[in-house]
Amino acid sequence: MPRPFKIQCLATIALLCAACLTACSRSSTADSTTAAPTGNSAAAGSIVGRVTLAGGASLPQILPGSPNLFDESLMVHSGNLKNVIVYLKDAPPSTFSKHDPVVLDQIHTQYVPHVIALQTTQPLRLKSSDNMLHNVHLQCSVNPDQNYGFSKPGTRDITLDKPEPPFAIKCDVHPWMSAYAAVFSHPWFAVTDSDGTFTIAAVPPGHYTLVAWQEVLPPQEISVDVTADQSTTANFTFAAP
Ligand SMILES: [Cu+2]
Numbered sequence: 001m002p003r004p005f006k007i008q009c010l011a012t013i014a015l016l017c018a019a020c021l022t023a024c025s026r027s028s029t030a031d032s033t034t035a036a037p038t039g040n041s042a043a044a045g046s047i048v049g050r051v052t053l054a055g056g057a058s059l060p061q062i063l064p065g066s067p068n069l070f071d072e073s074l075m076v077h078s079g080n081l082k083n084v085i086v087y088l089k090d091a092p093p094s095t096f097s098k099h100d101p102v103v104l105d106q107i108h109t110q111y112v113p114h115v116i117a118l119q120t121t122q123p124l125r126l127k128s129s130d131n132m133l134h135n136v137h138l139q140c141s142v143n144p145d146q147n148y149g150f151s152k153p154g155t156r157d158i159t160l161d162k163p164e165p166p167f168a169i170k171c172d173v174h175p176w177m178s179a180y181a182a183v184f185s186h187p188w189f190a191v192t193d194s195d196g197t198f199t200i201a202a203v204p205p206g207h208y209t210l211v212a213w214q215e216v217l218p219p220q221e222i223s224v225d226v227t228a229d230q231s232t233t234a235n236f237t238f239a240a241p
Contacts, residue, residue: 043228044095047200051081051192051212055240063176072114073215074241080196081214081238083115085166085182087189088200089209089221094186096202101125101157104169104179106134106150111169111179115215117189118181123157126150134177139168143183147172166213180215212236 053076060070075082102118104111106128118124126136128150137147142164148156163185171177182189190198203226212220217238224234 044202045226045230047232049234050196051084051236052079053081054237066176082194084192085117085213086198089211091186097121098187109174116181127155137170
């Protein structure tokens with residue numbers, strides 16, 4: 001076989017492999033993420049924004065009794081607030097549902113992430129990465145109050161059938177361990193990243209009240225108008241405690 005032809009063949013095979021890998025990767029991503037919106041979602045819009053803290057905050061303190069772990073109740077990075085749950089109040093009937101598991105891990109005697117939000121249709125995947133005794137005590141007031149022990153690394157999927165405002169999750173073995181979770185009947189919620197940003201996708205057009213919940217600060221509400229196929233910006237600013 002002449003050398004140029006051989007190189008061409010190899011290049012063609014490489015391209016075919018790359019195309020196959022890309023297709024497989026897309027398929028896997030689609031399987032593991034939120035179900036595709038249906039119904040009138042083609043005309044839906046989105047809400048994007050950032051949550052900030054005015055006035056600055058003191059540096060996080062070491063949690064008493066912990067192995068030098070920082071208090072995560074007010075996580076500020078360059079004025080941006082992490083771990084704020086932003087959601088639609090009085091949401092319309094759901095046009096789609098989320099089904100991907102939401103993971104709450106236990107790593108080095110800390111819940112990771114510190115704040116989670118899920119829809120009633122999503123499994124809550126309790127996990128421990130620690131080779132020690134923990135328990136995950138969900139201090140629910142709407143769903144049943146429940147407690148799951150872990151003596152070694154592992155996972156356990158549970159469901160929370162009823163929507164519930166943010167509630168605390170604690171470990172009775174390690175008193176400094178805490179997390180918060182909220183459960184929604186609808187898919188229009190998000191938790192802010194470390195840069196304070198959030199995105200709520202596939203929202204039916206309409207006028208809404210948007211709520212921002214933070215662990216130690218009073219909640220805030222603002223009005224938003226969502227337009228078909230448009231991204232609406234909604235920013236929140238909390239006052240420093
Ligand atoms: Cu623990």
